Amino acid sequence: MLMLLLAGPAWAISDPSEALPDPRQEARAVAIGQQLRCLVCQNESIEESGADLARDLRKIVRTQVAEGRSDADINGWLVARYGNFVRLRPPFNTGTLLLWASPVLAVLIGLGLAIGLRRRTVPPSPLNESERIRLQSLLER
Amino acid sequence: MNRRWLLAAPLAAAGLAGAGFWRMLSGMSSGNFDPRGVPSMLIDKPLPDFALPGFTAADVRAAGHPVVINFFASWCAPCIDEAPTLVALSRAGVALWGIAYKDKPAATDAFLARHGNPFTRLARDEPGVVAIDWGVTGVPETYLVDPKGIVRWRFSGPLPIEAAQALAGRLRA
Structure with missing residues (x-):
């Protein structure tokens, strides 16, 4: 049973009957498929997934590659049906601006906090005369 | 400050x-938000064109009333959970049309005989290709198509009774 589970993902990618006869076309299909999310398992690409739907989508990608359609066309066809969620690399648009900007934002916020906190630590003002005399007497005790 | x-x-x-x-x-x-769900691209868009044994996109457009389309399969356990909800929905007068997804006709018929048949019309998508045009990610999945053939609502997964009641209420209004 364990062996079966371990072997599962391997079948999906290595089923030779799925591959296109032209290795260049097949390489393109794999490249496209690796950027498409399997809708059933969500964090696998359709090239990695053993799910039925992923197999159907692999077949569609290959049919369209063989028909000579462009990468953008094929991606567009899938996005029209499943939305941008199907793309493992989200596009850069107003909806994903915050997502793409978040690493930069995190660094900027961190820098801002670091600078702000450092500025706050003002060095203590020098001792006045009475404090100096008191310190002296404490040290001499 | x-x-x-x-x-x-x-x-x-x-x-x-x-x-x-x-x-x-x-x-x-x-039932309006599913954290793992993928938003449907069809909302407020015309239903995809298809011709399946059973009914076609033209039949849905020609119905003259809103049609609730349910993708299901006999091999799908959540569909069994959903079956009583769909039967109740059809009793409430909602026009439910079923599309059997990747299912053998005999298995579909046995499923409907056993769990009740809520569908006024039944189409069969054995290759599962039409479902991809709808953006179906898994069965069951339910769509509401208005009389103009525009998809207005989609629910992915077994329809909770609350969502079914809300849908029936919406169609009555």
């Missing part, structure tokens, strides 16, 4: 996050 801002910013962030979570949770309980 600076200090007040420092206090207000985390409070505002917490408030915003709280409001967001409240919306998500209330959406989850009413």
Whole structure:
């Protein structure tokens, strides 16, 4: 049973009957498929997934590659049906601006906090005369 | 001034996050939000063209009333859970049309005989290709198509009874 589970993902990618006869076309299909999310398992690409739907989508990608359609066309066809969620690399648009900007934002916020906190630590003002005399007497005790 | 801002910013962030979570949770309980769901691309768009044994896109457009389309399969366990809800929905007078997804006709018929047949019309998508045009990610999945052939609503997964009641209410109104 364990062996079966371990072997599962391997079948999906290595089923030779799925591959296109032209290795260049097949390489393109794999490249496209690796950027498409399997809708059933969500964090696998359709090239990695053993799910039925992923197999159907692999077949569609290959049919369209063989028909000579462009990468953008094929991606567009899938996005029209499943939305941008199907793309493992989200596009850069107003909806994903915050997502793409978040690493930069995190660094900027961190820098801002670091600078702000450092500025706050003002060095203590020098001792006045009475404090100096008191310190002296404490040290001499 | 600076200090007040420092206090207000985390409070505002917490408030915003709280409001967001409240919306998500209330959406989850009413069946309008699924955290793992993929939003349908068909909402407010015409239904995809298809011709299956059973019925076609033209038949849906020609129905003259809203049609609820349910993708299901005999091999799908959540579909068994959903079956009584669909039967209740059809008793409430909702026009339910079924599309059997990747299912052998004999198995579909046995499923409907056993769990009740809520469908006024039944189409069979054995290759599962039409389902991809609809953006179906798994069965069951339910779509509402208005009389003009525009998809108005979609639910992915077994329809909760609350969502079914809301749907029936919406169609009665």
